Structures are given as C-alpha cells and as structure tokens.
Amino acid sequence: MGEMSDFQRSEVPNWCPGCGDYAIMGAVKKALAELDIKPHQAVLASGVGCFAKLPYWVKVYGFVGLHGRTLPVAQGIKLANPKLKVIAFGGDGDGYGEGGNHFIHACRRNINIPYFVHNNEVFGLTTGQYSPTAEKGTKSKSSPKGSVESPVNPLALALSSGATFVARAYAGHLKEMVQIMKQAILHEGFAFVDIVQACPSFGKTIPVDKMVYLTSPFLSRGKALEKVVDDDKITLGVFYQEKKEE
Amino acid sequence: MDLTIKIGGEAGFGLAFATDMLARVFLKLGYHIYSSKDYASQIRGGHNYHNLRVSDKDVAADRQQVDCLLAFDQETIKQHLHFISPKGIIIMDDNLKIDFGCNVGASAQLNSEVKVIMIPLKKMEDELKEKRIRNSILIGAFCKYFNIPFHILEESFKDIFKEKPQHIERNILAARKGYDIVTGQPIYPIEVNHDHHLNKKPDIFSGNQAIAKAAVRAGLLFHAQYPMTPVSEILHYLSLEAVKNPELVVLQPEDEIAVINFALGASFAGARSMVATSGGGFALMVESIGLAGMAEIPVVIILGQRAGPSTGMPTKNEQGDLNFALYSGSGDFSHVVIAPASIEECYIETMRAFYLAEKYQLPVIVLVDKQLTESFKSINIDEINQHLITSQTVDFNSTVSPNNTGQFNLSNLKEQRFGIKNEVVASELQNGLYPRYDGLEKYERTLPGTILGMHTCAGDEHDEIGEITEDPEIRIRMMKRRMNKLNLIVQELPSVSVYGNKDLQNSLLVVSWGSNNITIREAVDILQHEGKKISFLNIKYLKPFLVEEVKNILNQAEKLVLIESNYTSQLGGLISSKTCIEIKDTILRYDGKTFTVDEICAELRKRC
Numbered sequence: 001m002g003e004m005s006d007f008q009r010s011e012v013p014n015w016c017p018g019c020g021d022y023a024i025m026g027a028v029k030k031a032l033a034e035l036d037i038k039p040h041q042a043v044l045a046s047g048v049g050c051f052a053k054l055p056y057w058v059k060v061y062g063f064v065g066l067h068g069r070t071l072p073v074a075q076g077i078k079l080a081n082p083k084l085k086v087i088a089f090g091g092d093g094d095g096y097g098e099g100g101n102h103f104i105h106a107c108r109r110n111i112n113i114p115y116f117v118h119n120n121e122v123f124g125l126t127t128g129q130y131s132p133t134a135e136k137g138t139k140s141k142s143s144p145k146g147s148v149e150s151p152v153n154p155l156a157l158a159l160s161s162g163a164t165f166v167a168r169a170y171a172g173h174l175k176e177m178v179q180i181m182k183q184a185i186l187h188e189g190f191a192f193v194d195i196v197q198a199c200p201s202f203g204k205t206i207p208v209d210k211m212v213y214l215t216s217p218f219l220s221r222g223k224a225l226e227k228v229v230d231d232d233k234i235t236l237g238v239f240y241q242e243k244k245e246e
Numbered sequence: 247m248d249l250t251i252k253i254g255g256e257a258g259f260g261l262a263f264a265t266d267m268l269a270r271v272f273l274k275l276g277y278h279i280y281s282s283k284d285y286a287s288q289i290r291g292g293h294n295y296h297n298l299r300v301s302d303k304d305v306a307a308d309r310q311q312v313d314c315l316l317a318f319d320q321e322t323i324k325q326h327l328h329f330i331s332p333k334g335i336i337i338m339d340d341n342l343k344i345d346f347g348c349n350v351g352a353s354a355q356l357n358s359e360v361k362v363i364m365i366p367l368k369k370m371e372d373e374l375k376e377k378r379i380r381n382s383i384l385i386g387a388f389c390k391y392f393n394i395p396f397h398i399l400e401e402s403f404k405d406i407f408k409e410k411p412q413h414i415e416r417n418i419l420a421a422r423k424g425y426d427i428v429t430g431q432p433i434y435p436i437e438v439n440h441d442h443h444l445n446k447k448p449d450i451f452s453g454n455q456a457i458a459k460a461a462v463r464a465g466l467l468f469h470a471q472y473p474m475t476p477v478s479e480i481l482h483y484l485s486l487e488a489v490k491n492p493e494l495v496v497l498q499p500e501d502e503i504a505v506i507n508f509a510l511g512a513s514f515a516g517a518r519s520m521v522a523t524s525g526g527g528f529a530l531m532v533e534s535i536g537l538a539g540m541a542e543i544p545v546v547i548i549l550g551q552r553a554g555p556s557t558g559m560p561t562k563n564e565q566g567d568l569n570f571a572l573y574s575g576s577g578d579f580s581h582v583v584i585a586p587a588s589i590e591e592c593y594i595e596t597m598r599a600f601y602l603a604e605k606y607q608l609p610v611i612v613l614v615d616k617q618l619t620e621s622f623k624s625i626n627i628d629e630i631n632q633h634l635i636t637s638q639t640v641d642f643n644s645t646v647s648p649n650n651t652g653q654f655n656l657s658n659l660k661e662q663r664f665g666i667k668n669e670v671v672a673s674e675l676q677n678g679l680y681p682r683y684d685g686l687e688k689y690e691r692t693l694p695g696t697i698l699g700m701h702t703c704a705g706d707e708h709d710e711i712g713e714i715t716e717d718p719e720i721r722i723r724m725m726k727r728r729m730n731k732l733n734l735i736v737q738e739l740p741s742v743s744v745y746g747n748k749d750l751q752n753s754l755l756v757v758s759w760g761s762n763n764i765t766i767r768e769a770v771d772i773l774q775h776e777g778k779k780i781s782f783l784n785i786k787y788l789k790p791f792l793v794e795e796v797k798n799i800l801n802q803a804e805k806l807v808l809i810e811s812n813y814t815s816q817l818g819g820l821i822s823s824k825t826c827i828e829i830k831d832t833i834l835r836y837d838g839k840t841f842t843v844d845e846i847c848a849e850l851r852k853r854c
Contacts, residue, residue, distance in 0.1 A: 010677050011713055043694045045511070048705075055702055056714050059678060061694040062702030063514055064714070065507065066537050072504040076511025076519075077694065079495050080468055084515065084694050105500040 002033040009059045015050060016124075020171035020197030024118060025054050027174055028087070031181040032060070042085045045074040047099065049091035050125045051118035068098025071106045074113050082112070085185065090117040096132040096152045103154075106190055107161035114184035114191040117154065118171075120199040128202030140202075155228040155239060158192045159221055165191035166224065167238040170211060171198070176236065183238060196234060213237045247277070247302050247436070250309045252326055254295035255318025257288055260381035263406075264316065265296040267385050270402040271394060272300045273448055273624055275438050280306045282621040282840065287475070287560040293321040306588060306623050307765035310844035316384055317342060333359045335433060337388055339380070340364035361433055363391070370423055379420040386424025393432035396425055452622035453592045453614055454479035457548055460596035461520050462487055462494070465660035468512035468519040470497045470505040475560045476616035477522040477550035502527035506534040510543045514703050516666070516693040518600055522548035525567050526557065532574045535609050537705045539579030539728065542689065544603035544610075546596070551615040553838045562838025563616040565760055568816040571611045572789055580731040582610040583789040587763030589623050591786070594633045597656040601636070602738070605664035606731045607689045613788070615811070617761040617840045631657055637738060665689045670698040681710035686727050687734065736790040744799060746770040746781040754854040755803030756782045757829060759817050762809055762841060769846035778854045785817060797825040807831040807853055809846070 007029040015021045032042055042060040046052040048067035055062030061084075065073050074088035090096075095103055095117045106115065122140070123129040129142040133154065137146035158166045165187040169177040177195065184191035198206050214237035218224035224240035251268065253261050262283070269279045280299045286292035299305050311331045317323050317338035327344070330336065336344070344362055365387050367380040382403075389399050399421055407413045451459065458480045461469070469488075471481040481498065488496040495512070499505050502523055509519040523531065528549050538545050551567045553559035571583045582602055586595040592614060599610040638654035667690045670680050675698065682691050682701040692699025702712030709720050745767055747753045758766055763784045773780045783799055800806060800821070808818045808829040813836045815829075822828045833849050835841060 009679070039700055040695060040697045043515075053714060056704075056712075059700055061700050062704070062712065063511065064702060064704050064706060065510070065541070066533055066705060069503060069507040069534065072499060072507035073511035073514075076468070076470075076508035076513075077515040079497070079508075080512035080515035080517035080519075081693075081695060101500055102504055105504070
C-alpha cells in the first residue's frame with residue numbers, strides 16, 4: 001500500500017476555505033494510495049471550474065483541458081494506453097451542462113474509467129449562477145426571479161444511458177467517499193460517481209439530515225432507476241453495478 | 247492518347263462502380279488514369295457524373311470536352327451533349343432520346359462525326375434475370391468499341407470483387423452480353439500502351455486514401471472521426487485498417503468536439519493521432535485546437551473543404567476555409583497549415599504533418615478540398631518515396647540520430663519518435679515534477695507511465711511543470727516558447743519553386759494553391775506550347791509562410807494573376823498581409839464546380 005504523501009505537491013490549493021474540493025482531493029489521494037497505484041501510473045483529467053484545478057495539486061500526470069471536454073480526453077488517454085489508471089473529474093456545469101453529450105456517450109461506450117462529478121448545484125468560479133442541477137426556482141445572479149428549468153437528474157441519465165456503475169457520494173463523509181471511489185476505480189467499465197458537495201461561497205446549505213446510505217446496490221437497472229427518479233431523500237452509495245460484457 | 251470519358255446518371259445506378267472498373271481496365275492496359283466526380287447530396291436519384299481521363303501522360307485535371315459519354319439517364323444527355331468532341335461517341339440506354347437540335351454547341355451538329363450507340367439495357371437485364379447490372383453491360387459494350395480484349399475486363403472484375411467473389415461471375419456474364427451485342431469494326435481501337443511511365447505495380451489512390459495510407463505509414467495509432475463529406479472515406483479506410491492492425495484504434499465519437507479531445511488525450515498518452523473533418527466539424531474543433539496549442543499536444547487535423555458556409559453545398563468543391571484554418575482559435579499560438587496540391591502531395595504532406603506535429607508538439611492542419619480528397623488517379627509510389635526526404639535543420643532532440651546531411655527521410659517516420667523523454671533522473675525535477683515545458687528551443691515531454699515524469703498538461707497558462715499560473719514573467723517566457731516554434735519550422739520547409747517560364751521579368755505569373763495546382767500546370771504547358779510567356783507559383787505552406795521567398799518571386803514577375811476557388815480571394819489576402827503585394831487581377835469561382843484546363847487556358851489567354 002502507498003502513502004497519501006506520495007501524491008503530495010508543494011503548491012497550496014487556492015480553493016475557498018471550507019470547499020468540498022479539499023475533501024474530494026484528499027479522498028482521491030487516499031483511494032490511490034490504498035489501491036497501491038503509483039503516481040506515475042495515474043492520470044487525473046479535468047476540465048474547467050473550481051473543481052478542475054484538482055489535478056494541479058496531486059502529484060500524478062494531470063490533464064487540465066477545456067470546459068466540459070474531460071470525458072473524451074480521458075477516454076482517449078485510456079484507449080491509447082490501457083495500462084494507465086485514468087480518472088476523470090467533472091463539475092455540475094462542466095459535466096452536466098457543457099459536456100452533457102459526452103456523458104451520455106461515455107456511459108454507452110463503457111470504457112474503463114471512473115468519472116467523479118463535483119456537484120454543488122452552482123457555478124462557483126464565475127461567482128454563483130445557477131447550474132444544471134440547481135432546483136427549479138433557484139435564485140441567483142442569472143436567475144433573479146428563480147430558475148425556470150427542471151434540474152438534471154445525473155443518476156437517472158447515467159442509468160438510462162447504459163452506465164455499468166452508478167453511485168452517489170457526499171464530500172462531507174470522507175470514509176464512505178473513499179470507499180465508493182475505490183469501488184469505482186476497481187470497476188471494469190465506466191464508473192460514474194456523483195459527489196454531493198457544498199459551496200461555502202455561493203451554494204445552499206446541504207440537508208445532511210436527509211442523507212441515507214444504501215446497504216447494497218439494486219439488482220436491476222430498472223429498480224435503481226425507479227429509486228433515483230423518485231427519491232425524497234439524498235440517497236448515497238452504489239446504486240447499480242454490472243460486470244463488463246466482453 | 248488523351249481520352250475523357252464521362253459517365254452520368256442518377257445516384258444508385260452504380261456510376262462509381264462503372265468508373266472504378268474502367269479505371270482498372272485502362273490501368274491494366276498501361277495508361278495513366280484520373281477521375282473526379284460531381285454528385286448531389288442525396289443517396290438515390292439526382293444527376294451525378296464521373297469524369298475519367300485516360301492518358302499516356304500523368305494527368306490529374308479535368309478537361310471540358312467529352313470524348314465518350316456513357317449515359318444512363320436523359321439528364322446526362324441534356325447536360326453534357328454540347329461538350330461532346332467532334333469525333334465523340336455516346337453510348338446510351340435505348341430508351342433515352344437525343345436531340346442535336348436543341349441545347350447543343352457547334353461541335354455536335356447532326357452532320358458531325360459523333361457516333362451514337364443505343365444499348366437495350368432494360369431488355370438485356372431482363373434476359374439476364376438481373377435488376378441492377380446495367381453498368382456492367384454498358385462497360386462490356388464500351389470495351390468492344392474500344393477494342394479492349396475481354397480478358398482484361400474479366401481480370402478487372404476479379405480485382406474489384408476480391409472481397410465479394412460471389413459477384414464476379416454474374417458481372418462478367420453481363421459484361422459479356424454487352425461486349426457481344428456490338429458487332430463490326432471497333433470505332434476507336436485502343437492499343438496496349440507499353441511506353442508508359444508507371445512502375446510495374448501501379449496503384450490507384452484517391453486523395454482520402456493517400457492521406458489514410460500516409461498516416462498508417464507515419465505510425466498512426468489513433469484516429470477519431472465523425473462522418474462528413476468529403477473526408478468520410480478516410481474513416482472507412484482506417485476502420486478496415488484497424489481490423490487488420492490491433493495496435494491502431496479507430497473511433498467514431500459522438501461529435502467533432504469529442505473527436506479532437508479523444509485525439510488530444512491519446513496523443514498526450516503517446517499515440518500518434520489524427521482527426522479528419524470538413525468546415526462545420528472543424529468549427530466545433532476550434533476551441534480544442536487552441537488547447538493543443540497551449541498545452542503543446544501533437545495532433546494532425548485533416549480539413550477537407552467543401553462549399554460553405556454552414557451546411558452549404560456538402561458535395562461541392564470550394565477553397566473557402568483558408569482563413570478559418572489560419573485563424574482558428576482564441577489568442578496567439580503556433581500551429582501549422584499545409585495545403586497539398588496533388589494526390590501525391592496528400593501523401594507526402596500528411597507524413598510531413600505527423601513529423602512536424604510530434605517534433606514541435608502542436609496542431610498541424612492539412613488543408614485539402616473535395617476535388618483532392620474524392621478524386622483518384624494512378625500513382626507511382628516510387629516517385630512519392632523520392633519526395634519523402636526532407637531537410638532537417640533543427641536538431642535539438644537527443645532521441646533522434648539524424649544523418650550528417652541535415653536531411654530526414656520521412657519514410658522512416660514510424661520507427662522514430664521526436665521530443666519524447668523516456669528516462670528522468672531526480673536532479674531534473676522542479677518541485678518534484680518534470681519540467682515538461684522548459685526551454686525556448688527544446689520540446690521534450692514525458693509520456694504518462696514514465697517514472698518521475700509527472701507533470702500537468704495544462705490548458706491554463708502554466709509554468710515549466712504545468713502548474714497553473716498568472717505570473718507575468720512566466721507568461722512571457724511561455725508565450726515566447728510556444729511562438730518560437732514557427733521560427734524553427736519555417737527553416738525545415740522545402741523551398742518554393744516556379745513552374746513554367748523561369749524568366750519572370752517577361753512573364754505572366756499565375757499564383758494559386760491546393761487542388762487548382764495540377765489544372766493550372768497543364769494549362770501553363772499548353773500556353774507555353776502556344777508560345778506564351780507564362781509561369782506558375784503554387785503556395786503550399788500557408789503557416790508558417792515563406793515570406794521572403796514568395797515576396798522575391800512576386801516582385802520579379804511582370805504581371806500577376808491569382809486563381810482561387812472562393813469569393814474573397816483568401817490566399818490573396820494572406821499574400822498581401824505577409825508581403826505587402828496586392829494581386830488585383832483574380833480568377834475566382836465559387837459555384838461549387840472545379841476549374842477545367844480549358845477554362846483556365848481561356849482566361850489566361852486573355853492576359854498574355
């Protein structure tokens with residue numbers, strides 16, 4: 001097993017105090033260390049947004065590309081060198097808005113990469129506009145009378161697009177998040193994890209009391225889908241996992 | 247001999263097959279062939295035609311006259327009758343009508359020597375109990391008129407149906423029926439040409455095939471493409487190639503944005519990568535071209551122009567994307583734009599593109615057009631190989647061992663890597679990471695997987711290890727590093743040369759680029775033969791631009807004229823901005839058609 005310090009860089013991250021990104025970055029380092037993945041074997045790929053700076057502060061190979069375009073880059077890296085451990089990162093604006101099309105097709109394509117999406121329901125780096133996952137009626141700089149669109153349901157989208165690993169984690173629960181990340185990294189196929197995260201500067205308060213954990217994944221895609229489309233709680237854990245078809 | 251055959255009909259009649267077959271027949275007889283097509287953006291119906299030119303010389307341009315018209319529909323007769331040469335021949339379906347009285351030029355009056363041959367295609371198909379085999383019947387009849395031995399036809403069918411042998415017999419049977427219906431003396435006996443310049447194993451390449459074959463030879467490992475006219479054939483060719491070669495990954499992603507980002511990811515991981523598209527798809531790629539420039543990622547982009555803007559005329563020709571290719575992306579960064587000017591150059595310049603992209607870690611655009619990509623011709627691969635020796639002036643890479651002459655043979659490209667550092671020692675590290683963006687004339691990266699080679703490949707402004715920064719000093723250093731690439735590349739490009747009359751002071755100098763090149767060359771040959779003083783400058787390297795060389799040539803010429811297939815004379819604009827020389831006399835076309843040799847000759851005769 002490796003050490004988290006193997007992935008430590010000397011630069012200091014410039015995220016806001018209290019940002020969930022710190023916890024997510026820590027969890028990634030811990031998952032990599034516990035899975036004994038060496039720094040030179042790992043590639044972290046991201047796009048644009050607060051979250052997207054994560055690869056700058058982990059001592060591995062990083063690829064920080066364009067807004068929404070991480071999944072094609074990450075899949076390209078993996079196809080060119082399947083020996084690498086490639087992890088893709090998205091944000092709710094980056095991954096569900098700008099890169100929504102790539103998300104659907106990455107689910108279909110089922111290439112062996114985990115995809116962690118930092119979901120705080122707000123655009124942080126552009127100072128607080130509502131994002132594709134914001135509740136309908138969310139008031140923000142760009143929606144002074146409340147947003148008019150229904151939010152994207154990322155888990156339902158993933159399940160209906162053929163994803164073979166679908167999970168949700170909470171950035172405030174480090175131990176559980178590391179566990180889910182490790183399962184995603186070990187999954188053979190496209191492994192999607194939506195990570196509920198607070199934005200201390202622009203986001204709403206996270207209703208932690210509504211969080212419940214699944215004890216085990218649903219046995220069918222249909223059952224998992226039924227749960228995610230009609231869930232009055234914030235259910236966390238692995239919703240669905242299937243073995244890659246050869 | 248120089249024969250132009252035109253094969254016309256509705257889409258779905260098998261015109262492409264008929265053209266391909268006749269091309270193979272003439273190749274077996276020892277002739278050079280060249281074929282272009284004009285078709286509508288629909289799968290069935292419409293009016294399409296294919297030109298096939300057969301010559302004892304190497305040809306690659308369209309003539310206006312038609313020596314033999316193979317007509318499958320009335321529209322073919324209507325549109326092309328007035329271009330029939332005085333001793334031309336029309337072979338057509340017997341249910342079609344011909345009326346020399348209307349819509350006809352002086353060359354094809356009723357009393358001319360034009361031969362019209364009616365073939366009862368429907369009746370013969372019925373006798374054969376076949377439905378869609380009239381193209382093979384017509385080819386059979388054609389071959390008899392031209393005294394071509396039937397066994398040549400048989401061999402060609404066997405070649406063309408190598409992968410589908412079940413079709414050989416029935417097509418040979420149909421061709422035999424067409425061959426036998428013709429009686430009497432052949433009208434235009436064709437001799438087997440022994441005195442040709444093709445090598446022993448001639449091949450036929452389209453521009454698309456030349457690009458795809460060159461990419462494979464250059465060591466292509468990753469190709470992504472969303473289908474788009476006029477470059478879809480590259481995707482088809484490479485998809486088949488990937489079946490044979492498990493190392494090659496060929497992918498059809500969800501859109502062109504995904505296409506180029508897949509390629510950038512693969513290239514970052516070390517695979518030589520290529521994408522191909524046309525104007526609309528290229529528009530989607532533009533942001534990522536800037537990323538490749540900023541993060542210094544090699545990628546080869548094939549941009550096959552068609553008539554724009556927007557969807558435009560998808561199957562028609564234009565050279566309207568030069569400015570777009572030159573100025574694609576926000577901010578200042580280095581990228582290369584090369585415009586091959588023949589099918590042979592599609593091959594050579596694609597290999598050069600891979601070389602430059604990897605060595606200088608930047609995007610290289612190979613700018614072609616429908617006329618180049620979808621036309622095909624007989625190829626002498628030995629001649630191409632001679633052109634693969636290129637000068638290599640910048641030898642900053644320790645992993646390469648160039649020979650002493652300062653030349654690099656592109657044919658060995660697959661075996662050589664550029665700018666890739668395989669071993670890193672701890673003393674080279676900065677803040678524990680590899681300074682992949684270090685130096686003003688050194689472009690060396692580590693591939694993921696290399697021990698101690700970690701860094702960030704960054705679309706943000708970054709320092710040597712790829713760490714995000716907004717520090718003004720680092721910004722200046724990195725801008726200079728990226729922009730310096732063009733200064734180095736320009737030293738590696740082959741010199742510009744003038745075709746035709748070298749005495750420019752008493753000459754009309756024609757300037758052009760891309761697919762017009764071969765057509766203009768042939769026109770210059772004809773006009774020189776007529777005693778005219780005429781020269782031609784083709785500009786192949788658009789970015790970086792060989793400013794001094796071009797300026798020097800333009801300054802010497804007595805008169806200048808520019809030929810382009812676009813509305814705004816985009817090359818003219820580039821020349822003017824680089825050399826301060828404005829070429830006011832222009833011959834421009836933007837009707838979706840390509841220039842014929844005859845049209846160019848007529849225009850140039852007015853000027854010299």
